[in-house]
Amino acid sequence: MTTDIRPDMAELTDRETELFTWTKQWYPVAVVEFLDCDRPHGMQLLGKNIVLWRDGTGKWRCFEDTCPHRLAPLSEGRVESDGTLLCAYHAWRFDSAGNCVSIPQSKNEEIEAKHCANPKSCAVGYPTQERQGLLWVWPESGVKAQLESQERIPRIVPELEQESDRVLKVSANVRDLPYGWDFFMENVADPAHVPVSHHGIMGSRYQDAKYYDMPRVREMSVQDGFAFGITPTPPTIKEAIHDFQPPCHMRIVSTFTDGGQLILALYATPTRPGWCRTIGFQVLVKSEAGKTPPGLGFFAIPMPTWLGHILASLFLHQDLVFLHYQEKALASRGNKRWLDAVYTPNPQDKMVIAFRQWFEKKAGGAIPWADRANASN
Ligand code: FES
Ligand SMILES: [Fe+2]
Numbered sequence: 001m002t003t004d005i006r007p008d009m010a011e012l013t014d015r016e017t018e019l020f021t022w023t024k025q026w027y028p029v030a031v032v033e034f035l036d037c038d039r040p041h042g043m044q045l046l047g048k049n050i051v052l053w054r055d056g057t058g059k060w061r062c063f064e065d066t067c068p069h070r071l072a073p074l075s076e077g078r079v080e081s082d083g084t085l086l087c088a089y090h091a092w093r094f095d096s097a098g099n100c101v102s103i104p105q106s107k108n109e110e111i112e113a114k115h116c117a118n119p120k121s122c123a124v125g126y127p128t129q130e131r132q133g134l135l136w137v138w139p140e141s142g143v144k145a146q147l148e149s150q151e152r153i154p155r156i157v158p159e160l161e162q163e164s165d166r167v168l169k170v171s172a173n174v175r176d177l178p179y180g181w182d183f184f185m186e187n188v189a190d191p192a193h194v195p196v197s198h199h200g201i202m203g204s205r206y207q208d209a210k211y212y213d214m215p216r217v218r219e220m221s222v223q224d225g226f227a228f229g230i231t232p233t234p235p236t237i238k239e240a241i242h243d244f245q246p247p248c249h250m251r252i253v254s255t256f257t258d259g260g261q262l263i264l265a266l267y268a269t270p271t272r273p274g275w276c277r278t279i280g281f282q283v284l285v286k287s288e289a290g291k292t293p294p295g296l297g298f299f300a301i302p303m304p305t306w307l308g309h310i311l312a313s314l315f316l317h318q319d320l321v322f323l324h325y326q327e328k329a330l331a332s333r334g335n336k337r338w339l340d341a342v343y344t345p346n347p348q349d350k351m352v353i354a355f356r357q358w359f360e361k362k363a364g365g366a367i368p369w370a371d372r373a374n375a376s377n
Helices: 006-010 109-117 143-150 181-188 191-197 305-331 347-362
Strands: 027-031 041-045 048-054 060-064 100-102 128-131 134-137 167-177 216-221 225-229 237-245 249-256 261-272 275-285
Touching: 027 041, 027 048, 027 167, 027 261, 027 275, 041 261, 048 134, 060 128, 100 109, 167 305, 181 249, 181 261, 181 275, 181 305, 181 347, 191 305, 191 347, 216 347, 225 347, 237 347
Parallel strands: none
Antiparallel strands: 027 134, 041 048, 048 060, 128 134, 167 275, 216 225, 225 237, 237 249, 249 261, 261 275
């Protein structure tokens, strides 16, 4: 029987009237252990040029990547031994709060102090925090942003907060990929592609492309997304849940019949149009008997960091060509809605449809890029 799954999905729309606010969120921008602390790192977030750097106290900071003097990129600057960020164009220095603390071309100390006290000399800073080995940035500046950012918890993995030797984290990978945040989320909401696109690594395109249903297990909401299960699950798995937590996190949990769990913690941060930064790691939760659940093949094997990066890239590259060209195909159709452009008769696409519905109805249907001129660079 052919089922039209969309009327069913329409029930997911709730009565919330607020829209998701893209800038009042924590975004994971880096794996801290992979950052070089001795230099600034430029990147983009929501189309805004930003710079990450570590101050003298060891805390990672984020500024707008623009020097207040004559707009040179601070990411071309230097982290100095006094814990300041020095603009490499005329050597103005900035402290961790963004205050200008040195203008070496000043006539005397008094005039320098006066110019440094002018708010126009300050770099624009954004709230940051480190949680679970990731650096998170809140892309609004000012006192209000500091307060609001403290009220929201980043999309961390709760199991890693437990002091338990049953919980193991497998090292992370990070990549900038040439497809948008929405196509990444669509991809990781879609278990049906796994044995086909990842043929030979995770299943077989000939044996494992099968029927299953994806029942909804958490209702849709603006702030907290939604979750879907898979049924039936393979014999060794008791429950499989895909849990979308806006704006950046897909948490995929497989609970095995012995109680052990494999948690895939997947993140994507919108950097600029057509690109996203992905971060991923696995968390293994042992069964009560102390048995480790099977991880994703070679990703769960202890290995040097460089090898993990290469292998993770192989995996990501299997999907890359599809996602890049899906995005181009949709763009070539002008303003056509994704929901009108595709044909999705089977229940395996329920979560992908829900994701597109959340994006369109709850989050404005487009990422509010800060500056399209910058964002396209
Ligand atoms: S542009 Fe940065 S110090 Fe002049
Ligand atoms: Fe994939």
